[in-house]
Amino acid sequence: MTVRVLIADDSSLQRSGWRMVLESQPDLEIVGEAGDGARVLAIVRREPTDVVLMDVHMPRVNGLVASERILTDAAVRELGAPPRIVLATALELDDHLAEAARAGVFAVIHKDTDPESLFDIVRAAASAVDGRAD
Template structure:
């Protein structure tokens, strides 16, 4: 007998070291799996158009397309919706600064959580799990 499928995560951050640290932490959890990474918003959108993921962890400051723009695209882009199916991939935004501003923006965009980049790993895991639970319940 096998357990439930792991929560499939996309990591999007311009800094490779940040992505690798998050990958190590997330992949240490039996119920979480990083299935793709991207260094900018355009690359992430292309991945979302071909790779099913449950939760995307997006830095708000990305080259070529911001995390906020990408979060909006996740919900609106027909090609993303075709691959991700309904309900659409859930989003966790991360920011290095101005958390209050991004929490407000995140609320307007309907993202599941807004966290600081120096977030405690357990809090990041909880945000990913909570977002995936919303997706799987929908």
């Protein structure tokens, strides 16, 4: 199964790093990149996406607000099950866990998560989409 991933961070360097790491895996496909949450929503409305790997802190629309919008958006649902959201932060995880849970986020991780753990989280999130298994 190929996992379709959208990367979102206001730092182009962070997006490039995630892209490079994730593209090293044959089963992970990057379907797009965004620098803010508004752009994320626009992309997932037209591009089937399994997992959104997104920074919590972005301009215009932050990752938490974008998560809520993605998971409740009718246009996104027309493409199938909404993507699972993995939020990333450079700050303390505890600062975002309650809000993330309320927003329906699959997981919150540190931005410096090692590649193997990132692969595992992205794959776990994808397997949770619409109840499908690896």
